[in-house]
Amino acid sequence: MRASRFFISTLKEAPSDAEIVSHQLMMRAGMIKRLGSGIYTYMPTGLRIIRKVEGIIREEMNRAGAIELLMPLVQPAELWQETGRWDKMGPELMRVKDRHGREFAIQPTSEEVITDVVRSEIKSYRQLPVNFYHIQTKFRDERRPRFGLMRGREFTMKDAYSFDRDVAGMQASYQNMFDAYTRVFNRFGLKFRAVAADNGAIGGTGSHEFHVIASTGEDALVYCKESDYAANMEAAEALAIGERLAAAQALTKTSTPGKTKCEAVAELLNIPLQQHVKSIALTVENEGKKTYFLLLLRADHELNEIKVSKVAGLKDFRFSTEAEIQDVYGTVPGYLGPIGAKLPLTVVADRTVANMADFVCGANELDFHFTGANWGRDVAEPIVADLRNVVEGDASPDGKGVLAIERGIEVGHVFQLGTAYSEAMGATFLDENGKPAPLQMGCYGIGVTRILGAAIEQNFDDKGIVWPDAIAPFELVLCPMGMDRSEMVKEQVEKLYAELMAAGVDVIVDDRGLRPGAMFSDWELIGVPHRVVIGERGLKEGNLEYQGRRDDAATSVPVDGMVAFIKGKLGK
Amino acid sequence: MRASRFFISTLKEAPSDAEIVSHQLMMRAGMIKRLGSGIYTYMPTGLRIIRKVEGIIREEMNRAGAIELLMPLVQPAELWQETGRWDKMGPELMRVKDRHGREFAIQPTSEEVITDVVRSEIKSYRQLPVNFYHIQTKFRDERRPRFGLMRGREFTMKDAYSFDRDVAGMQASYQNMFDAYTRVFNRFGLKFRAVAADNGAIGGTGSHEFHVIASTGEDALVYCKESDYAANMEAAEALAIGERLAAAQALTKTSTPGKTKCEAVAELLNIPLQQHVKSIALTVENEGKKTYFLLLLRADHELNEIKVSKVAGLKDFRFSTEAEIQDVYGTVPGYLGPIGAKLPLTVVADRTVANMADFVCGANELDFHFTGANWGRDVAEPIVADLRNVVEGDASPDGKGVLAIERGIEVGHVFQLGTAYSEAMGATFLDENGKPAPLQMGCYGIGVTRILGAAIEQNFDDKGIVWPDAIAPFELVLCPMGMDRSEMVKEQVEKLYAELMAAGVDVIVDDRGLRPGAMFSDWELIGVPHRVVIGERGLKEGNLEYQGRRDDAATSVPVDGMVAFIKGKLGK
DSSP: OBGGGSOOOOOSSOOTTOOSHHHHHHHHTTSEEEEETTEEEEOHHHHHHHHHHHHHHHHHHHHTTOEEOBOOSEEEHHHHHHTTHHHHSOTTSEEEEOTTOOEEEEOSOOHHHHHHHHHHHOOBGGGOSEEEEEEEEEEOOOSSOBTGGGBOSEEEEEEEEEEESSHHHHHHHHHHHHHHHHHHHHHHTOOEEEEEOOOGGGOSSEEEEEEEEOTTOSEEEEEETTSSOEEETTTOOOOOOSOOOOOOSOOEEEEOTTOOSHHHHHHHHTOOGGGBEEEEEEEEEETTEEEEEEEEEETTSOBOHHHHHTSTTOTTOEEOOHHHHHHHHSSOTTSOOSSSOSSOOEEEEEHHHHTOOSEEEEEEETTEEEEEEOBTTTBOOOEEEOOBOOOTTOBOTTSSSBEEEEEEEEEEEEEEEETHHHHHHTOEEEOTTSOEEEOEEEEEEEEHHHHHHHHHHHSEETTEEOOOGGGOSOSEEEEESSTTTOHHHHHHHHHHHHHHHHTTOOEEEOOSOOOHHHHHHHHHHHTOSEEEEEOHHHHHTTEEEEEETTOSSOEEEEGGGHHHHHHHHHTO | OBGGGSOOOOOSSOOTTOOSHHHHHHHHTTSEEEEETTEEEEOHHHHHHHHHHHHHHHHHHHHTTOEEOBOOSEEEHHHHHHTTHHHHSOTTSEEEEOTTOOEEEEOSOOHHHHHHHHHHHOOBGGGOSEEEEEEEEEEOOOSSOBTGGGBOSEEEEEEEEEEESSHHHHHHHHHHHHHHHHHHHHHHTOOEEEEEOOOGGGOSSEEEEEEEEOTTOSEEEEEETTSSOEEETTTOOOOOOSOOOOOOSOOEEEEOTTOOSHHHHHHHHTOOGGGBEEEEEEEEEETTEEEEEEEEEETTOOBOHHHHHTSTTOTTOEEOOHHHHHHHHSSOTTSOOSSSOSSOOEEEEEHHHHTOOSEEEEEEETTEEEEEEOBTTTBOOOEEEOOBOOOTTOBOTTSSSBEEEEEEEEEEEEEEEETHHHHHHTOEEEOTTSOEEEOEEEEEEEEHHHHHHHHHHHSEETTEEOOOGGGOSOSEEEEESSTTTOHHHHHHHHHHHHHHHHTTOOEEEOOSOOOHHHHHHHHHHHTOSEEEEEOHHHHHTTEEEEEETTOSSOEEEEGGGHHHHHHHHHTO
16 A cells, blocks of 8 residues: 555544543544544544454454354344343434334344344254354444444444354354454454453353453453453452451440441551441332342452342342431441341341451441441341452462452453343244254354454553554555655665565555654554665665564664565564 | 355245345345345345455455545434435435434435545645545435345445545546446446436436346436447437428318327328327426426427426426316317417427427317428427437437447446535635635445346346356355265365365355255356366266356366366456
8 A cells, every 4th residue: 555545644632532542542543533422434544454353353253164144234123022122222222213114223233133034044953053143333322422432332343143952052152152252362462351251131141251451441350360260340259258267356336426437437446447347238129018138248348239139139129228228227327237227137248248257347326336246146147148349369269379350341242142032032943853942042242343442452652552463554664765855765665565565565655755753653653563664874785674663763674684574573 | 165164045936025036036045135124134145245246346446546434324414414415315314313312314325424524634635636435334215125135225335435626636536436337347247338327316517327237127228339329318318300391281170089199199190100299288386486388299209307307497397287288278188289379388399399390289179189280380489409218229419320228227326526515514625725625526336235136137047146257156166976975076076175275266065965956956046157066977087077157068177177177267
């Protein structure tokens, strides 16, 4: 490519609505252009990156035996009604009526459509397993679109759907996709981590997320350096800390006026925070009847609401109101505790709390706490559950070391769906005995356009973006010095350009005639990973200047060896 | 590709709603699957064809210097309001509201968005010319979607937009795109014709349509075998036939009871139809005031309404009502004529009618016609205009021969838009004198998915589709006979498959284990253009059987020469 025939448009400043670095850099590098809230035109440089990302995904999906098709954007409401998602999905589902008043969804994902395809196409176990995918535009009407491509409304996703005859088959298809995703992210050249995830609203029996590691990531990833345990914070199991000691103190009601926070109580009483218990009051309403739960966490731990919702009876919990707390505990928030409530309630203690002895908790009385509280003696043994987020240094649930935490950006998700969709939509096949059985389904997504944002959050410096070779808009830029003045430079540039193209290098020659500073800063901002400068002075000595985007200084390379040198750098 | 890892699903019968052959064959061949009215999933075989079509278009657009980007599907109403198209476009424009009640269009085309991009990106004449394109899903809420991909609602289009500093530049960009389109359609291997077209609603100063020639096509294409003149029927100029002779007959009122059609009058009076004039009454209403026009055509000619609308004063014509005809002419339709109307009116004669003498026309009296009518003597000289469709054998407007007519399917359209959009949206650049001037724009579309339907309408037989090599889902199919029984066959298939892949042939091996008849009929239906049969009997003699999709019989080819033979067939 010649820059004079391409469209490069960089900015000194990012627009003020670009809050995060990837959004700022993509705007400044002219990769995207805002059309509306969460809606972007992919400019030529940005589209080149998207195409490379798509190309790698496509190759690995095909290698894994998945078959590409293309499902429509505009999908009849009737299909979404069959699975109940027409009602379940809120305003995120963009709905539209045609000229006849018929309702449609603009697809956020395609489980319904692929299940509709499959229920008419798959008749026999002989046709299984099968895995269909497409790379297609999606729309989700996010409440607050932001962060450029990270949380856009219109975006590109690769979504694949596997169909199997039984659970073992589904699990094999799932593993096959897991492995394909691992190859995809390795080929991108990004640091990533696959973590076990909660299945969430999509249902099913198992799932993993693929995260690009970045300190700016929204998600906390839990992993064990000594083993391959990894889960996102929602799903990471927290083991009990310590073992329960025998009671050594008497239960003592202590005055703690105005101290509603554990930290303040700890300071007042000079008792370590790890000896305090935090009480959280919940209410569950069922057909007008209210039941009450008190959750107990060690004071320095954080509640994990996903885990709470999995405790028996707490699927539809909410936090109690102040009025309810007054009724149940006879006091105000800040002084609650498991001892001496006014109304019946169920106490659920986090595993670590259940192991505590001589702990501090609220006394269900304004301005008072108990010290020296003990299970079995002062209060009945609680229900025990995993209620908290893990913290760095917790024991790994696989018993093989301790947990660490890093930040990530979710860019892929694989799900075992089981028969949720196939049963709702009547997608069955005839098994070996000629009996109809529901298809076992998996679904697998990669956020294509989001990859761009995530890759930048992981790879940038104060000059701009630093693309990995595999997804860079160009692998190499040739920067001629004074191409218009020097025949020697011009000839060498054309020769090198032709040789590099013949060698399969994705090269752009900057023939715009800019001064060196402006030229270099453009390509550093855009993030092309390799640069060769062709100048008369170097040429007279038979040399060109190579500089990698992360290199501090340039390297002199003989003219004749440059193509081989570049091929070496690119591993070609 | 191995058929066992691909998804092939053919049908014996097409669904009853498939009215035309391309729709029937695509459904039977499993290339598309209906999701809703005018909305199709592109199944794996269909998607392969689409990708090949897109690939050729992309290569030729890039070769022509156009730059690819990707504009959003969901586009803010505000942009469409700037050009007035939000109101001008009827229900074909699919409109949608987001969660905040803001209005959007699902793009049927992207003039507004690209003009918005360009008005902020293009500042100087130095950045011109520039041509941006994308290949993107479109939606048009057709009143009556039908014919499969030929008139769908969701479809894929390549649309390009050129921007120039002046009209000469725009014309050069237009010619550049015209040439690129010619290369594209040549590479598809389709018989096509570019014809001059009316600009229609999109406005501007010139346009051509590209049509795939097919006897089932909706459009009539006019061309001259002796020259390069070509236009669609709407735009093809009709010259006058004959020269006006001196009057030889007296004007005579003749009784023609019940004969309201020219053909019936001609038969009754025994006067050739070519001597009769057909009268068509029009009304134009302007601010409540009506004016009347009478159009005159030779009786065997057809009215061309596009041409009528270009006659001065007739832009907003309508056909007169029976009541108006009674008021103006004092009679009923069937007996109208230019002589002796009751109210003032303007007579507009087609060029051929203006050259007639001693003609027959209605007498403005029930059951009477005139014979021997003559211009200047019996009625004032009319306004003369081109009002009719051309017919086979008409003189070519370039004076170089006679016109022929064939049927075509429109698959591409190029337009000179001028400044219509740039002025409406304030898209200006600074010229060499530093003065702002509106950008001169062109737009260029190819109906990607429609190409599939058009190609089939041109290339099919009673067995199925016959794809040209360049856009076939596979170039070649290998059909092994008894692969599961014969080691010899199996080995040869694998060897040949590997060699063909290495030679860059897009080959599929049918390893499904079907009996020969079922296997052959699948591939004939799908339309793979080349087939090689590998059987034990032939192998023992060192031969394989080759058959082209259009060949009547197979050809024996030595095993060792097959790869070269196929490469020769494919021109590789």
